[in-house]
Amino acid sequence: MNRREFTQNLLLAAGALTLQPLSRLAQAQNTVPIPPLQNGETQSFVSGTISGVRGRRKVALPQVRVSNGRDIVLTDRLGRYRLPVAVGDIVFVIKPPGYALPLNAQNLPQFYRIHQPQGSPPLQYEGVAPTGPLPISLDWTLQEQVEPDEFRVLLFGDPQSRNQEEVGFLTRDVIADVAGQRAAFGVSLGDEAFDDLSIYPNQNRAIATLGMPWFNVVGNHDLNFDVPDRTHSTQTFKSIFGPTYYSFDYGSAHFVVLDDVAYDGIGSAPPDARKGTYHAELGARQLAWLQNDLKLVPREQLVVVMTHIPLISPGGNKKADLRDLAAFFRLIENRPHCLSISAHTHFQEHMFLGRDAGFNGAGEHHHFIHATPCGSWWTGMRDEQGIPHTTMRDGAPNGTSFLNIKGNRYSIDFKPARRPADYQMNIYAPDEVARTDIAKTEILANVFAGSKKSRVEMQIGDGAWRAMQHAPRPDPAYAAAKAAQEALPKNGGARKLPDIIPSPHIWVATLPENLPAGTHLLRVRATDMWGRTYEERAVLRVA
Template identity: 40%
Template sequence: MKKNLLILFLLVSSIAIYSQQVATGYVFDDANRNGKKERREAGIANVAVSNGSDVVLTDDKGYYSIAVDEGNTLFVIKPSGYMTPVDEHFIPIFYYHHKPEGSPDSFTYKGVPPTGKLPKSINFPLYKQGESNNFTVVIFGDPQPYSIQDLDYFTRKIVHDVKKTDKTVFGISLGDIVGDNLDLLPIYKERMRHLQLPWYNVMGNHDMNYDAPSDELSDESFELNFGSANYAFNYGDAHFIILDNILYPDPRDGKGYWGGYREDQLLFLENNLKHVPHDKLIVLSQHIQMKDDSGNSYRLEDRQRVFDLLKDYENVLIMSAHTHLQQQIEYTEVNGWKGHKPLHEYNVGTTSGDWYSGKHNENGLPDATMRDGTPQGYAFLNINGNSYDVNYQVAGRESDYQMNIYAPRVVPHKGRTTSQIVVNFFMGARGDKVEYRIGDEEWRTMRYTPGIDPNYWVKLMEWDFTEELLPGRRPSNPVTSSHLWSGTIRLDLPPGEHTIEVRATDRYGNTHFGKRDYTILE
């Protein structure tokens, strides 16, 4: 009996040893930028390397050793002051896939080809670069093209609209890179090359391999195009973390997806943060917003583990997209957050807007205003040391266009009206100060009144009452906007044209202005 047990133990052990190997190599300063470690090129000490759950640091010669299983992706966590190589499309190359047999060949969309045996040494080249602590990151939410036509809209209205400065150093797309057709991923990369910026990508629920039998295999095409779906990197005094927060198939019933993480992802987050000082700014980018206290759309125990891992950091920003709305979300003790100040999640407005719907302009581009009245656009994340602020950029407009003002065009002099002034402050949230005045009167505080944006209703009514077909596609029905304020319109001023002025102060202390005219008639 003991002999049989010994044989069984040896058999199981041999299988485990065969499936799990040890990867070794160097993280090195690639002085000549040829991607190969040469004898004169020094290793870089104390750089983190991960297998997707474990995280190790290189020794004083830049050497690392880490366990690796079949299907793992190894990656280096870029330290500040260095850059990884990028490919011809400016996608950072920071990873090595260990998939001896490759991705399943039965999938509709191809994944990683067979990589063969584990190499004797897996080296990660880095390039020295100067990094200011004051820099800007371009943020794209949900490009989500379903066709080449959509990609053309995205390219012309969004990509070509981005105006870089000398502070603009890289970009991040927050998932739903495409809309289910994963053959569009390489074309997306070609279009993004125009920006000439290193570009990091988050996986979205429309970027998955839907024929995957398990969540571990749902990102095979994403991995082919972008590397690991879970990774991290440093820039200046900020530490960036990218996580795939979509569980597919949904572990509750095997249908659809659920917001959350696998255990290996949470271990990666935990092990990674062990090497990140608490005074660093943490920027966590993922696709699905975490705003769900019911657990229906987000697994709450996963959210709580993330909250607990981040609670000791002075400054944390979470960025998400997915909703095709724009929201400023705060988590407090009520939601399980135990940090010393509320946790901010910026749910970013999307580059596809309302899925490229709406009336076409003179250039053949769709209006694509989102259901909460936020115009189609993208964001600039400005980082200074371990603090940040965000500017929203409406596509095709000047940077100071930060609000829409609704008001009647004409009102009766000293008469009656049920109409109001309604302001949609795109980056606003409950607690922000929004004021207005008409003419030379004193500034008056507006009431925070989340609801349906009347300007969006006007767009819909044009579609519903037209007697001719309009170019484009009717927008989606409206939803409650979390950034509306209202005020009373004055009818007692002298007849004639009057100007409504609005000033709004955002969560960062920046003040924005808007104007609209109306006429009082006798």
């Protein structure tokens, strides 16, 4: 069943005809109670037309979804829609498959219109300029494009540049490294900035050199901290990137960007009166929108959900979990093909969430906490290029990933910054082992993108392959680098590496007791959850 047939069947099942008034259609689709308007805001309506360019012809596009962040309506056969809008809403198009959104000079998609007639309140960083009244007709024209069922998406975790020097690090270490790589589009998973939101334009221009549409997720370091609550905490972000939650189709997949950073207000983080705390929460309005969005997505279609803060804290801190996780799970747990991706932690981990986490769907939900381009916030000693090594706390290098999609299936490739694509692990083995110590000598492998579904094995010489055991612990090289830096006066003139954590992707095995004296080639191979195998080698001597 294609999307058009699915949508027609859905409307007919609800007793709706495509020719009925679209405001009634929006009401019919909203089965989750929508919070009432607040602060005396009034509601009006906007209408417009969605068109597409096919070759030299401009045609009306029916059944395109348009949203105000609460309701979702479909265009009629003439491409027309009508939608309720309140002050503060952002009206946006949900990109249909086979069509491209307009882009600005920084390759940022222009699929939205902010409705803030008076603009933002006074803020430290510039917010939304006064938009004035709604236009008579709010129209979009999309360009037809070929979108195969098999494609790649380039993923950045936190770019998190605090100044122009760090934009330079990002450009030389990461952007130049993946430039020329084929991808349909890219996504940054939040913390585009590091509190100084004036960095957005320069960083956007750097990322734009990749030459692909670039979507963005809001993070906790993208906030306007000088506001009392969540209401105006993303005004600068919205002025540059648009809505903080939205969705779009590309090829065979449906992508959903969510805003799970709930700001508690200035002064909520004493003694720093300039900032406030935050927590992970979607909120009733966003959940209502998400339900409406997913109702129009076929059950067998791949859904990729992207947030900044992980659904569940990998450190086991329940207070850091998404507060409305149960409600979120209820919306996705009937879908057999759903992946969620976050960043935020500055280390990489694959989580598989089942009954213990409150997920009641079949099997487990795969949540991927993505690596960061800035690694450990550009800390650590600088290399020969003048760039901090910025190894992440899990011992993995900073980097990016490619999300590979084929139909409703996916796989993920981690790409370490300025290193070959097949550099996927480090082996920790002594250069020399005394024969009396063989039985108690451990070999460690840090498989950067490994998970509990990985199979990791070790071979010495021409011997048999032996299974290694998954055993999270601190990465030895990271611990040594941190200790060496801290032994230097003023940390060697560089920012200090962050605290050590148990790496979630360490495997361990002991040497065989009958290993003879001599020099031996040691090989470790890791097979990931998609059946791809990577190998690394080391040499050790038994004295």
